[in-house]
Amino acid sequence: MQLPLADIIVLEFCQYLSGPCAGLRLADLGARVIKIEHPLTGEGGRKLAIKNMWVDDDNSLLFNTINRNKESFAIDMGNAGDMVWLKKLIGKAHVLVHNFRPGAMERKLLGYEDVVKLNPSIVYAQISGYGEAGPLHKKPGQDLLVQSLSGLTYTTGSASDIPTALGLGIGDYLCGNQAVQFIIAALIKSKKTGKGTLLQLSLLESLIDFQFEFFTTYFQSHKMPQRAGFNNAHALLSAPYGIYKTSDGYIAIAMVPIRQLNKILQSKALEQYDEQDCFRKRDEIKKRIAEKIATNTSQYWLQKSKELDLWVMPVLNWKEMSATAGYKVLDMEQTIKLPGNKAFITTRCPVRINGRILKSGKAAPQVGENNAGIKASLS
Amino acid sequence: MQLPLADIIVLEFCQYLSGPCAGLRLADLGARVIKIEHPLTGEGGRKLAIKNMWVDDDNSLLFNTINRNKESFAIDMGNAGDMVWLKKLIGKAHVLVHNFRPGAMERKLLGYEDVVKLNPSIVYAQISGYGEAGPLHKKPGQDLLVQSLSGLTYTTGSASDIPTALGLGIGDYLCGNQAVQFIIAALIKSKKTGKGTLLQLSLLESLIDFQFEFFTTYFQSHKMPQRAGFNNAHALLSAPYGIYKTSDGYIAIAMVPIRQLNKILQSKALEQYDEQDCFRKRDEIKKRIAEKIATNTSQYWLQKSKELDLWVMPVLNWKEMSATAGYKVLDMEQTIKLPGNKAFITTRCPVRINGRILKSGKAAPQVGENNAGIKASLS
Numbered sequence: 075m076q077l078p079l080a081d082i083i084v085l086e087f088c089q090y091l092s093g094p095c096a097g098l099r100l101a102d103l104g105a106r107v108i109k110i111e112h113p114l115t116g117e118g119g120r121k122l123a124i125k126n127m128w129v130d131d132d133n134s135l136l137f138n139t140i141n142r143n144k145e146s147f148a149i150d151m152g153n154a155g156d157m158v159w160l161k162k163l164i165g166k167a168h169v170l171v172h173n174f175r176p177g178a179m180e181r182k183l184l185g186y187e188d189v190v191k192l193n194p195s196i197v198y199a200q201i202s203g204y205g206e207a208g209p210l211h212k213k214p215g216q217d218l219l220v221q222s223l224s225g226l227t228y229t230t231g232s233a234s235d236i237p238t239a240l241g242l243g244i245g246d247y248l249c250g251n252q253a254v255q256f257i258i259a260a261l262i263k264s265k266k267t268g269k270g271t272l273l274q275l276s277l278l279e280s281l282i283d284f285q286f287e288f289f290t291t292y293f294q295s296h297k298m299p300q301r302a303g304f305n306n307a308h309a310l311l312s313a314p315y316g317i318y319k320t321s322d323g324y325i326a327i328a329m330v331p332i333r334q335l336n337k338i339l340q341s342k343a344l345e346q347y348d349e350q351d352c353f354r355k356r357d358e359i360k361k362r363i364a365e366k367i368a369t370n371t372s373q374y375w376l377q378k379s380k381e382l383d384l385w386v387m388p389v390l391n392w393k394e395m396s397a398t399a400g401y402k403v404l405d406m407e408q409t410i411k412l413p414g415n416k417a418f419i420t421t422r423c424p425v426r427i428n429g430r431i432l433k434s435g436k437a438a439p440q441v442g443e444n445n446a447g448i449k450a451s452l453s
Numbered sequence: 454m455q456l457p458l459a460d461i462i463v464l465e466f467c468q469y470l471s472g473p474c475a476g477l478r479l480a481d482l483g484a485r486v487i488k489i490e491h492p493l494t495g496e497g498g499r500k501l502a503i504k505n506m507w508v509d510d511d512n513s514l515l516f517n518t519i520n521r522n523k524e525s526f527a528i529d530m531g532n533a534g535d536m537v538w539l540k541k542l543i544g545k546a547h548v549l550v551h552n553f554r555p556g557a558m559e560r561k562l563l564g565y566e567d568v569v570k571l572n573p574s575i576v577y578a579q580i581s582g583y584g585e586a587g588p589l590h591k592k593p594g595q596d597l598l599v600q601s602l603s604g605l606t607y608t609t610g611s612a613s614d615i616p617t618a619l620g621l622g623i624g625d626y627l628c629g630n631q632a633v634q635f636i637i638a639a640l641i642k643s644k645k646t647g648k649g650t651l652l653q654l655s656l657l658e659s660l661i662d663f664q665f666e667f668f669t670t671y672f673q674s675h676k677m678p679q680r681a682g683f684n685n686a687h688a689l690l691s692a693p694y695g696i697y698k699t700s701d702g703y704i705a706i707a708m709v710p711i712r713q714l715n716k717i718l719q720s721k722a723l724e725q726y727d728e729q730d731c732f733r734k735r736d737e738i739k740k741r742i743a744e745k746i747a748t749n750t751s752q753y754w755l756q757k758s759k760e761l762d763l764w765v766m767p768v769l770n771w772k773e774m775s776a777t778a779g780y781k782v783l784d785m786e787q788t789i790k791l792p793g794n795k796a797f798i799t800t801r802c803p804v805r806i807n808g809r810i811l812k813s814g815k816a817a818p819q820v821g822e823n824n825a826g827i828k829a830s831l832s
Contacts, residue, residue, distance in 0.1 A: 125674070126732070136666060204783075205779075213766065217707075219707050222703075222769070223777075225771040225774045227705075229620035241680065243666075251634065256804045258634065258637040258638050259458055262637065272808065275803065278779075279803035286518060290798070292772065293786070294506060294797055295506065308620050317601060317606060319615055324601075326597050326600070388602065389601040400584075400588050404584050404657070404661075406668075423662070424658035425658075426652070
């Protein structure tokens with residue numbers, strides 16, 4: 075299958091998570107993604123290990139996971155000879171993406187205005203923490219810090235909890251994903267017009283967009299949404315919405331009318347409430363539901379829910395999830411081959427194109443692995 | 454400015470959040486997005502209110518927020534005359550996106566195989582909860598339920614908490630965003646080849662991709678990542694990473710070497726720990742940090758952190774956030790005009806293209822608002 079972005083060359087001046095996430099998706103869609111790295115240090119993410127897990131002495135598992143299916147061109151941007159090669163390569167590329175702090179690429183004479191002179195139809199995407207101007211733009215654009223500024227930590231956890239971070243790199247991941255949207259859209263335009271495009275994104279703007287419901291609600295009501303006091307799962311939604319402890323595990327209950335739910339719970343205490351009470355008396359109702367749910371097993375409640383077609387599902391961890399038939403049928407795993415007969419398993423690109431899933435066993439490159447080939451193609 | 458997707462026509466057979474999110478982004482990028490709705494009921498999301506907030510008698514604020522900048526073509530798919538109009542419109546479109554349950558569009562003879570006969574170069578994207586086959590595919594694809602199955606609820610909250618839902622429609626939002634990536638990429642290919650493309654996405658696959666660090670870590674180690682016992686902010690990261698209560702608010706501390714941090718904390722109890730301890734003794738160290746942070750104000754700790762350039766930031770809610778100069782410089786808000794001199798404020802598309810932000814004041818359509826114009830253009 076010819077992949078949608080075959081023939082597209084992307085130069086990735088990126089480190090850590092947000093930019094490399096964007097590059098990975100473009101690579102999985104068929105683009106040739108070339109990481110531009112310093113010959114001695116390589117990308118900073120190579121040394122960023124999660125739980126101290128490494129693929130070899132120089133490269134962490136995390137780096138390998140988000141930089142598979144790419145090439146590496148090692149150049150020293152302080153070296154005039156290297157810069158000649160880089161400029162030739164820029165002339166042949168379709169996309170340049172970077173996530174340096176604002177001003178860093180401009181200081182290397184590789185800002186948009188410089189690059190578009192070398193390649194008039196370039197799509198140039200830059201990812202920052204907080205935008206390119208204003209009092210925040212020089213602050214560290216780290217995921218937890220941006221989450222904390224953005225309001226996001228007041229969406230999750232219950233009202234009596236401290237503000238609760240989402241326990242993943244949500245700002246990096248979202249902003250990287252949105253960069254991909256805008257990059258591909260700009261490719262369509264640059265093909266039509268022959269003109270370059272500058273795209274500017276930031277983790278903060280991505281996280282504000284993600285919270286559009288909360289901001290829009292606040293702008294209109296001038297009142298801030300409040301997390302439920304008990305088992306919060308969405309500050310804007312009413313009981314029973316949430317996760318409940320059973321006698322042997324957990325179940326999730328989504329939008330289920332309270333009287334429907336009580337057909338399986340059969341709680342006297344719940345009979346007094348109707349649908350109108352479910353937002354106003356949310357905590358009180360959720361606590362009564364929780365008392366009842368705790369008295370029987372997950373399997374019991376799931377079976378009862380199934381009989382009435384209620385929106386209730388089990389709560390699984392990664393081990394339980396990856397053992398289900400529903401997971402296996404998705405064929406989400408792929409094996410990445412490493413030098414020396416080693417390998418590791420990771421997840422694949424989350425789409426089917428004409429019924430086919432996209433897998434690539436190609437490992438992340440060593441620093442400068444593709445220098446010789448790239449230079450030969452430019453000579 | 455000519456927007457990147459000008460001239461692209463998207464037919465949105467979608468309801469609630471995931472599909473309409475995708476349509477909104479495509480519209481903001483310049484596509485003409487036409488919602489296909491039943492003349493009597495309209496899209497189900499029209500009646501889905503958050504906090505009982507409405508824009509008019511028929512349409513909730515939430516619906517208006519994610520369906521602004523679109524048109525509406527109301528047809529009854531059970532009516533042969535209406536279907537003639539719909540098929541003509543399909544012939545002129547570039548993209549069709551739906552988020553009905555698997556099989557529903559096929560039963561209306563509007564599955565990919567039917568539609569590609571009407572329009573050989575169509576990009577046809579379908580969003581489901583759990584994929585198109587296997588034991589889960591007929592289950593309700595609701596956000597909280599998919600979160601709970603996917604493992605995601607074990608990333609957030611601390612170890613002694615029950616599994617904790619992310620308090621937003623993360624599965625819907627992510628899958629809608631990824632649909633946009635793949636749709637635009639497929640447009641590039643269909644332009645080149647003249648052939649249609651079927652794209653299949655699901656909330657579950659998007660949420661698994663989002664957790665790539667957790668799944669990949671689990672696949673290699675066969676051990677499940679454990680949330681920190683105290684102030685968890687990322688199960689895979691070591692102390693001090695987290696949010697801490699000060700004497701008058703909260704601050705977030707990202708990756709800060711423990712000895713650096715102790716230069717501002719000056720805690721005797723922390724002197725015994727070095728960097729090697731920070732994962733293994735994570736809870737113990739975080740508790741000692743918390744004790745110290747609680748003794749002074751946010752402003753005090755932020756000032757001290759600034760002096761040493763440590764990665765520490767304040768934790769803000771929506772009201773505080775939207776009052777900062779750093780927020781205002783982003784110009785994130787836009788006003789949507791409604792009939793009868795009404796209006797509401799929402800957030801904008803999170804990108805700058807050639808230095809310009811994308812705003813559109815166009816409100817969500819009433820059901821069938823564009824029928825006359827669309828029929829005239831097809832006659």
